[in-house]
Amino acid sequence: MALMHHAKDREFPPFVAVAAVAAELAVIFIGATLPTPLYPLYRAAFSFSGLVLTLIYAVYVLGNLVALLILGRLSDQIGRKSITLPAIAFGIASTVLFAFASSVTWLFAARILSGIATGLAAGAATAWIAELSAGKNKLPTAKIASAANFAGLAAAPLASGLLAEFAPWPLRLSYVLYLVLLVGIAGVITFVPETVANPKKHLREISVKPRLGLPQEIRPKFVSPALTGFVIFALIGFYAALIPSLLSESLHQTSPALSGAVVFQLFAVAVIAVGLTGGLASRTAMLAALLLLPVGTWLLVAAQLIKSLPLLFVATTLGGIAGALGYRGSLDLINTIAPSNQRSEVVSSYLIAVYSGNALPVIGIGLLSTLTSSIVAHISLAALITVLAVFALVAERRSAIQGKNARG
Incomplete structure (x- = not known):
């Protein structure tokens, strides 16, 4: 009993605990874009x-999909901390693979593990923040989680x-520095109180069956947000995967620091x-995002097309606001x-829909660039985003009209 009280005394108070989980979320998401400025260097090396x-x-x-479909419900069953620490462990394993990568195979494996880490951490951390901030001092969970995600x-x-350019x-x-950060945040997370009451202890009590579904009555309202998530992450995927290539091939800018700065922006x-x-x-x-x-x-x-770096910065600003x-x-x-x-x-x-937007358009750009040219592929992406944004606006308008008619 004394040991339990001692452990409770070492736990963070709610506000500090929320900050710690938000920091953990940001740290995990660092792994998603840490390789971005390094992709041209990997292409040259491998x-x-x-x-x-x-x-x-x-x-x-x-x-991401493995984490969502197979492991996504685990934090509700065994506890937020019991999923967050393994998520950090997946991040550490991914980082080690990147640090010692000697071929393309290592990069594929490292990216898969990174996806599992972020997929596990995103759901568990968002729920953890919501539960830690519940009550009279309730904090804006979506705002905190989104800011932490984008900050990482x-x-x-x-x-x-910057490190690739000057160090x-x-x-x-x-990756060596990121490894230190991951180990440090794992230590911090051990002091955050668990919020799941009576977490399951035995394997036979745990279910990993995927739960996907859309009730009939909300399907018209679902279309526009789902399309919005798809197109937003199509653009994010383009920046995270291909901005270094665009800068080097079209604007003749090969600096890793510059490509990192554009994605940072x-x-x-x-x-x-x-x-x-x-x-x-x-x-x-x-709706504002769909217009921007x-x-x-x-x-x-x-x-x-006009090889303009200032215009690229303007486009990136609008993309960030829309995102x-x-x-x-x-x-x-x-x-x-x-x-x-x-x-x-x-x-x-x-x-x-979000994960599909993050991956499928990027793969399509790769195929089109191989068969035609990068500019044709990028124009096709812009056309796709425009068409889907219009569809999303129309779908939202129809849903709003149907809602008014149902009430009237």
Whole structure:
């Protein structure tokens, strides 16, 4: 009994605990974009094609899907901490593989493990933050989680790009430092109180059966947020996988520090936008994103065509704003329309759309670039994003009209 009280005394108070879990979420997401400025260096070292590069990036989503479909419900059953620490362990394993990579196979394996780490951590940490901040001092969970997510995604390419440019061991040093960060945050997480009451202790009590589903009554309302998630992450995937290639091939800029800075800008703008637009209604935020996103994407294509770095920065700013508004707005709407007894199934279905957007367009760009040219592939991406954004706007308009008619 005395030992239990002693352990409780060492746990963080709620506000510090929320900050610790948010920091853990940011640290885990560093692994998703840490390799971005290094992809051209890997291509030179291991002699692989642009198509293989897109597959290396996209296989990360395979890890996300494993975490979502097979392991996604575990934190509700065995506890947030019992999933978060293994997520960090997957991140450590991925980092070790990257640090010692000697062939393309190592990169594929490292990306899959990184996807599992972020997939596990995202769901568990978001739920943990919500539970830690419940009560009279309730904090905005979606805002905290989104900001932490984007902060990690922003810091990683900036750090790895600068280290690759100005420090020794360009394909090793970033991962060594990140390994230290992962071990440190694992130690911090041990002091965060568990929020799942009576977590299951025996394997026979645990279910890993995937739960996906959309109740008939919410399907019309689901289409627009799902399409928004898809197109937002299509653009994010493009930046995270292919901006270094665009800079080197079209703008003749081969600096890892510059490519890291461009990706940093995208996510840093998103973090700022999350903070400044917290009072904006979810539907308004999503609709604004759907209007801004095609503009930013076509400006990105224009920057490539006229070889303009300043225009690329403008496009990236618009993309960051659209990403923040679209992700936060669409996720909030999904949580709003989902029945409380089916929320996990509905959110999981939404995340399938998000993960598909993060991977499938990038693979398509790789194929089209191989068969035609990169500019044709990028124009095709801009056209796809524009068409799907219009579909999402139309679907949301129809859903709103149907809702008014049902009430009237």
